[in-house]
Amino acid sequence: MRLELRGITKRFPGVIANDAVDLVIEPGEVHGLLGENGAGKSTLMNILYGLYAADEGEILIDGQPVELREPDDAIAAGIGMVHQHFMLVPVFTVAENIVLGVEHTRRFGKLDRRRASREVGELAERSGLPVDPDALVEDLPVGIQQRVEILKALYRNAQTLILDEPTAVLTPQEADDLFEAIRAFTGEGRSVVFISHKLGEHRAIADRVSVLRRGRIVGTADPRETSEQELANLMVGRPVSLVVDKPPGSPADPAIEVRGLTVENAAGTVVVDEVSFDVRRGEILAIAGVEGNGQSPLVRALTGLQPIASGEVLIAGEPVAGRSRKQILRGGVGQVPEDRGRDGLVGEFSVAQNLILGRWDDEPFTKRQTLQFDVIGAHARQLVEAYDIRTPSVDTPAASLSGGNQQKVVVAREFDLPIDALVASQPTRGVDVGSIEYIHERIVEKRDEGTAVLIISSELDEVLALADRVAVMFHGRLVGPFEMPVAKEAIGSMMAGTDPELAMARGGER
Ligand SMILES: Nc1ncnc2c1ncn2[C@@H]1O[C@H](COP(=O)(O)OP(=O)(O)OP(=O)(O)O)[C@@H](O)[C@H]1O
Ligand SMILES: [Mg+2]
Structure with missing residues (x-):
């Protein structure tokens, strides 16, 4: 045919x-x-x-x-x-x-x-x-x-x-x-x-x-x-750089501390098994892994979407347990969720409304209990311009944007404010190469502002491009973290679960 x-x-x-x-x-x-x-x-x-x-x-x-x-x-x-x-x-x-x-x-x-x-x-x-x-x-x-x-x-x-x-x-x-x-x-x-x-x-x-x-x-x-x-x-339509230019970071004290974290799913099965790691301000920790090895429940526990069975999570020194999701997000955590449709956007809301989701009743968007539409509009236009979000206007419903442009709306919103910690899952899924370049540059910029950046990605190239340290999730457990550089093949075999320690030793020799 x-x-x-x-x-x-x-x-x-x-x-x-x-x-x-x-x-x-x-x-x-x-x-x-x-x-x-x-x-x-x-x-x-x-x-x-x-x-x-x-x-x-x-x-x-x-x-x-x-x-x-x-x-x-x-x-x-x-x-x-x-x-x-x-x-x-x-x-x-x-x-x-x-x-x-x-x-x-x-x-x-x-x-x-x-x-x-x-x-x-x-x-x-x-x-x-x-x-x-x-x-x-x-x-x-x-x-x-x-x-x-x-x-x-x-x-x-x-x-x-x-x-x-x-x-x-x-x-x-x-x-x-x-x-x-x-x-x-x-x-x-x-x-x-x-x-x-x-x-x-x-x-x-x-x-x-x-x-x-x-x-x-x-x-x-x-x-x-x-x-x-x-x-x-x-x-x-212009030359694109396929590799991020990433100078070495200068890590400080940890802003994300995870100690013996165990998370169970609804059926009571352990899906995150005694995981411990820190993310320091000014560094990017990338967690690699084939999807479905516990990354989603880990992130959901870190950001207050799922209860913790045992162990502890501290963000900027404060335990996450007992705080509402809104308190966690307001308390200086940026989040790019893996399912933007479910957790990141309200499809029927406009681009401008989505760009202030969770913050609409804060100054300067609300003053004396009145929404400041001109401020909200100007804020949205500035982010649309900066992140090259392709939309007819800031009043267009988010649902009618193309997939990758919806992702850019979430990223723009979460990167806009100074934050202690950024938790980004599959931050460039469905995003074109030009915009990947842009988002990766912003992630490195966030790090250099002193944010603790946690990236969860099943994209090995993304992990290699961004990580200062790398860890791998496999069957609910965490292997690592290890200082970069770690050979791509070594990360690949840890992802496949083939003898992590040995793979690490071999990778380290390269
Ligand atoms: N149902 C719709 N209503 C209004 N505008 C739409 C609709 N579907 C697509 N568009 C617009 O048409 C244009 C093309 O969108 P389309 O989804 O075809 O892009 P795409 O190339 O598939 O992008 P992506 O790589 O992000 O998936 C975009 O500007 C989008 O906002
Ligand atoms: Mg498409």
């Missing part, structure tokens, strides 16, 4: 998300889509998937114009899409989710569970995406849930599969498995549209990369002939 988009234009209030875009997806190719946050990648693919109607332009399949009014039309035409936010039913099994709405698995009006399970098992095996068809989706880690989404599209016989930032939630091993499955899929003459902010991934998997900038295609490149630096420059 050959897909062609011709002159696609899509306007939203105040922005042209897609501006006369021409794009051809050839059979058998992996077509990479690269572009800054808000460049229009998701919008373009949502149009191809029938979710949005284009204002202008047409879509052709094998040379014939088609009307894709809703996803069902796109699916019938052989187009499948896996969104950044999954759309599975958590309480259904894998097989039920996959066959949902496809009629031939019904028997006497009821779902034929055995047949569904068998078919899904076979499909999973054949596609190189193994999953247990009878597992409940809510029990599966995100990486496997994503497989289920892909299998759902394959079950509907997708000839072109759109993957919108699929690797953002995957471990390196899961990403490799996904790439294998993509190669097998396109080897049969089918095609994939692959969206990612990771330049190395385009070079690894894409046959061609099209670059979008502010709604327009600015070039199509052969990723094997184009360096990461060239791709970055093309996408941002």
Whole structure:
């Protein structure tokens, strides 16, 4: 199947998300889509998937114009899409989710569970995406849930599969498995549209990369002939530095002290196991690790979102236990939560309101119990400018911003005030390379203002770029911290749990 988009234009209030875009997806190719946050990648693919109607332009399949009014039309035409936010039913099994709405698995009006399970098992095996068809989706880690989404599209016989930032939630091993499955899929003459902010991934998997900038295609490149630096420059339209310039820090007294911290989940299982470390003012401690090894409950305990089973956390010398979350955040802790949608933003609030979340009744935003709209607006405009947040205005609801721009709103708000401690989880997830450069520079600046910075990241390159000291979470326990430099391979093997001490010793020799 050959897909062609011709002159696609899509306007939203105040922005042209897609501006006369021409794009051809050839059979058998992996077509990479690269572009800054808000460049229009998701919008373009949502149009191809029938979710949005284009204002202008047409879509052709094998040379014939088609009307894709809703996803069902796109699916019938052989187009499948896996969104950044999954759309599975958590309480259904894998097989039920996959066959949902496809009629031939019904028997006497009821779902034929055995047949569904068998078919899904076979499909999973054949596609190189193994999953247990009878597992409940809510029990599966995100990486496997994503497989289920892909299998759902394959079950509907997708000839072109759109993957919108699929690797953002995957471990390196899961990403490799996904790439294998993509190669097998396109080897049969089918095609994939692959969206990612990771330049190395385009070079690894894409046959061609099209670059979008502010709604327009600015070039199509052969990723094997184009360096990461060239791709970055093309996408941002200026030279981008891919490494942070980080002078050595001058650490002082600890502002975050964690002593024998143990945290249990709702079922009473220990998920953080006697973890101890300090973060000193003026240093960056990075906690690396494959997601799901206890990092989330650790951060939630540090910031008052989850109770502590035993042990102690002190921030600026004060115990966190017994203080409300609001007191903790007001008391000089900045936080970039891993799930910005749930803990970082209120989608229906404007950008300006989100930029003062939790502080709206403080001076200067409120005076004599009256909201100071001009002050709030000016504050927002200044941060939007500084952090290059792409939004039509500061009054736009946060939910209508692109994913990466939502992340920039959270970062801008949390970095704005002087703080004792900054706890940032996956601070650049979904953020484009130009903005990663900017956020990393701000993190180093925060450190040099004397903030104790704790970064939790599953991105090894980010850990290597930022850390003054590094630790690794594995199965709820902390290995380290160690002074940098530590070899990338050594951190990698600690993340994989393969003999941490030995890996450390080997890394130290390099
Ligand atoms: N439903 C919507 N309502 C209003 N504006 C929207 C909507 N969806 C997208 N936009 C706007 O369209 C532009 C393109 O957004 P889009 O989500 O396509 O960007 P993107 O390239 O996918 O970015 P990211 O890398 O951050 O995911 C942005 O300016 C965004 O604010
Ligand atoms: Mg997007």
